[in-house]
Amino acid sequence: MTPDLQEAGAALLERHRLSSTASSSGGASFGRLVHGLQPDFAHGVALYLDEISVSFDGFKALNALSLAIDVGELRCIIGPNGAGKTTMMDVITGKTRPDSGWAHFGSNIDLLRLREPQIVRAGICRKFQKPTVYEELSVFENLELALVDDRGVPAALLARLSAAQRERIAEILQLVHLLPEAARTAGLLSHGQKQWLEIGMLLAQAPTLLLLDEPVAGMTDEETERTAELFLSLAGRHSLVVVEHDMKFVDMLTQGHRKVTVLHEGAVLAEGTLAEVQADAQVIDVYLGR
Numbered sequence: 001m002t003p004d005l006q007e008a009g010a011a012l013l014e015r016h017r018l019s020s021t022a023s024s025s026g027g028a029s030f031g032r033l034v035h036g037l038q039p040d041f042a043h044g045v046a047l048y049l050d051e052i053s054v055s056f057d058g059f060k061a062l063n064a065l066s067l068a069i070d071v072g073e074l075r076c077i078i079g080p081n082g083a084g085k086t087t088m089m090d091v092i093t094g095k096t097r098p099d100s101g102w103a104h105f106g107s108n109i110d111l112l113r114l115r116e117p118q119i120v121r122a123g124i125c126r127k128f129q130k131p132t133v134y135e136e137l138s139v140f141e142n143l144e145l146a147l148v149d150d151r152g153v154p155a156a157l158l159a160r161l162s163a164a165q166r167e168r169i170a171e172i173l174q175l176v177h178l179l180p181e182a183a184r185t186a187g188l189l190s191h192g193q194k195q196w197l198e199i200g201m202l203l204a205q206a207p208t209l210l211l212l213d214e215p216v217a218g219m220t221d222e223e224t225e226r227t228a229e230l231f232l233s234l235a236g237r238h239s240l241v242v243v244e245h246d247m248k249f250v251d252m253l254t255q256g257h258r259k260v261t262v263l264h265e266g267a268v269l270a271e272g273t274l275a276e277v278q279a280d281a282q283v284i285d286v287y288l289g290r
């Protein structure tokens with residue numbers, strides 16, 4: 001690695017300090033030791049929120065929100081601005097502490113007792129709306145910096161990547177449609193490609209649960225379609241929670257049968273297939289009909 005890369009690597013490691021002790025680089029990892037506990041997914045539930053409430057100066061951003069996501073499930077969450085969708089992700093990732101309620105990862109990990117880094121280590125990764133990649137580095141180098149090996153050692157700290165690690169990066173590049181761009185400077189990618197690169201960087205941390213907040217905002221129609229294909233290919237191997245306003249995208253993800261959750265005023269207003277919630281009078285009233 002060049003000195004420049006090392007410097008960028010150090011910066012990225014600092015940013016990804018939270019996740020640098022994650023302990024697997026495999027395709028899917030169903031939970032890692034946290035506080036001596038392995039997340040228990042035997043009941044098929046990846047995430048369980050129960051009666052979560054969050055207030056900001058007396059305003060209830062979340063109001064007794066209850067929600068369960070299955071292992072391997074791809075769940076879309078929709079709802080009007082201010083419904084509490086991002087706040088829900090803040091609670092799951094430990095950024096915001098709720099006033100009351102319970103949040104479990106698997107059946108045994110109490111998320112409300114963990115700090116943000118421990119939650120990442122347990123296998124929950126989040127993608128924010130704005131892509132944050134190392135613009136001056138190549139696509140491959142970005143992934144190299146995000147990768148952690150089976151013992152939790154960041155690949156960036158090793159003198160060279162193992163063949164298995166190179167293979168893993170190539171596999172991720174293929175998944176996120178960036179194999180032909182591997183050597184390209186990340187700053188030259190399109191907005192959509194940067195988003196995919198960041199998703200690839202999350203995958204390099206082998207998360208069990210991926211939280212994606214408005215992942216196709218600003219994407220072209222073609223990029224949106226490819227992102228839907230990508231998420232569909234990740235479902236099963238990972239659990240995904242996707243917050244989105246783009247109904248065409250939600251339709252592509254749910255394929256007529258997956259469950260959609262509608263949030264409104266900090267609670268679940270409706271749940272069902274997209275067609276079902278789109279036909280729901282209350283949902284039309286607060287969200288779709290406007």
Ligand SMILES: Nc1ncnc2c1ncn2[C@@H]1O[C@H](COP(=O)(O)OP(=O)(O)OP(=O)(O)O)[C@@H](O)[C@H]1O
Nearest residue numbers: 056057060061079080081082083084085086087088
């Ligand atoms: N840190 C904060 N301090 C005060 N109020 C906040 C804070 N974070 C969120 N809120 C408020 O909580 C409510 C829920 O916000 P949130 O960002 O979760 O909504 P959202 O469903 O993600 O909306 P959008 O679709 O616009 O992204 C909003 O009224 C928002 O103004």
Ligand SMILES: [Mg+2]
Nearest residue numbers: 085086087213
């Ligand atoms: Mg939001």
